[in-house]
Amino acid sequence: MLTFDKFTGINNVVRPERMGKHELAVATNVDIGNTGELVRRDGYKVVDSCCHKNLWQASGHLLATVGHDLTAIDPDGARRVVAPALGSTDRVHYCNLPSGATAYSNGLIAGITDGRVSKAWAIAAPHDVGGTVDMAGQMDAGQYLYAVSYTRLCDGLEGPAVMGPALNVQQGGILFMGLPVLDGHSINVYLSGCGGEELFLAGTTLGDGLCFSAHSHTLQVPARTLGLAPMPVGIYVAFWRGRVLVAQDNVLWASFPNAGHLCDVRRDFKQFASPITLVQPVDDGIYVGTTQELVFLAGTEFDKLAYMKRMSGFVVPGSGVAAPGEKIKLGDGMGRGPAMVCIANGEVVAGFSEGAVASLTGDRYKTDAKAVSATWRETPGDVPQYVALELGTP
Structure with a gap:
């Protein structure tokens, strides 16, 4: 039996013969505690044998694509189809809104649901004026x-x-x-x-x-939507300071303030040199990942955001998650406030307010994943975990 007095982490970068006695190249089916202890990872039980994809925790219910349908599943197991024919293979991106509803998009079809019914995200402009x-x-x-x-x-x-x-x-x-x-x-x-x-x-x-x-x-009530357009359909959906953000290829769109279904397409966008793979806001800015770099857009007003390059390298699609800064190491201490975690240039990276970025794996662990489904969770015992499942694996 292999035992550790203190486990210092996974190291898949150095050759096995150079690995320290407190390291492993691979650790399967184990959890790591806050003091470095290793315990067997909890098992699981089958809730439903039907294939469920694109899982998302919404307000009071779970969303998933089952077959071709977007389905809401209550805690007691009751379920409702809220968006039929959404597709079975496309990845669906979600964003919980302050209203309690959830916005969803697969890049072609977008909508908003409260878990009971679904409606179109945007409202069409009239095709004729009579x-x-x-x-x-x-x-x-x-x-x-x-x-x-x-x-x-x-x-x-x-x-x-x-x-x-x-x-x-x-x-x-x-x-x-x-x-x-x-x-x-x-x-x-x-x-x-x-x-x-x-x-x-x-x-x-x-x-x-x-x-x-x-x-x-x-005549008293002004026309407030003149010059605006329906919100573009995109992916990597996020909510930030009263605006909904979506990515379309290399363009980041922001909705009109407090009107997530409308967009001023003349000004409310940021263009990047390569396709966007991550949109993750924090209090005072927005982290944007692309196929070439990780960027921090600093500021609290969309049209005044300042571009700050944080890292070079490929940012893995689906790897961005929100996380509490006080649970993540930053320098000799811990961060604070809303933060994010992603995979950039093969490393697990944390981003904090003011654009501070820290590699959590450094030169100890590298991954060549091309796309993942990621989440942040805390296990029993208040142990924070970043979990990224590579697409195409069980």
Whole structure:
């Protein structure tokens, strides 16, 4: 029987004959305690023999893809299909939102679920703005601007407003006709003052027509979604300071503040030199991994983030997890506040606030994993563990 007075860790870098007496090249089915003790890893029991993929702990339920369907599983075992035909092979990325709902995306299909029902993440922009006819009313004669948008009835969220052509009012009123009706949505019509550029709500309808004939000084509610677009569908989803973040190839998108379904595509993005493989926020910035480097975007406002390169090398997709800084070694002490752990340049790396980065394995352990599914957990006895399962392995 192999015994240790003190286990100092796994070392797969040096040759076996040079390995210290307190090291192992491989440790299988064991847990390592806070003082270096080795204990047999707890076993497991089969809960369900059906194949479950893309597991995620949401608020009060578990999410998983079972067959082709995204399924919510309650603690008592009750389950519901919340997104059929999501796919069986694509990796699904998740983000728990402050509302208690969970955003999900496989890169092509994105949605939000509370574990009961699912709805589209973004709200489409109208494909048409209809037409107008002059009618009698109290409006000043002259030129006006207008726009239309959808509001989803189930949650009251409004999508992007789309501008129509400028129109001339001669008789004092406007009849909007042929508005693009969408099931489950109402249509908002916005109108400017005479000769003005700022738009305000003229009315809301469930049908394809709306009349407005009052004086323009009655227009009060501004159009808040004009110039915005539906949030792009991406992967490595995260929530940071009121914004939802997603990656599309080498572009990091941020939603409009406090409106995760909308995006200002003209400004709310950061572009990198290579494809993004990790998006992991902390309090005062965002760690972004790519196929070439690990970067810290420092700051608390998205449009003012400062680029700070932390490491060169490949950042493994799926390796990024949030972790408590006070459980992770930093220098001679421990970190503090929200932190993250990932695999970069073959090493297990921790990132803290202010962009401080520490290698947890250094020159002792290297991995050539190309993609993993990772998590942070604490075992009984308050032992912190970073677990990364290489995809394609049992």
